Amino acid sequence: MKRFVDGVDRTQALLLPDRLEDYVHQDNPVRLVDAFVDALDLGSLGFEAASRAAGGRPAYHPAALLKI
Numbered sequence: 001m002k003r004f005v006d007g008v009d010r011t012q013a014l015l016l017p018d019r020l021e022d023y024v025h026q027d028n029p030v031r032l033v034d035a036f037v038d039a040l041d042l043g044s045l046g047f048e049a050a051s052r053a054a055g056g057r058p059a060y061h062p063a064a065l066l067k068i
Helices: 030-039 062-067
Strands: none
Touching (some): 030 062
16 A cells, blocks of 8 residues: 555656747748738727626737737
8 A cells, every 4th residue: 555646757758849939940930920920900990809897708819819
């Protein structure tokens, strides 16, 4: 009968990469979309912050939604 819970092996390598950037290759077209949307002036294009007068969850940033 064990008295304590065994800890996690600290020398084990990770199964997945640490960062999301490691999944996307440098020449993937998604990087072009990301750079293009970041370069846009979304305020002048009519993207405004959502009004949460009634409460609820915070809205997603318009740039994030445009990238999707």
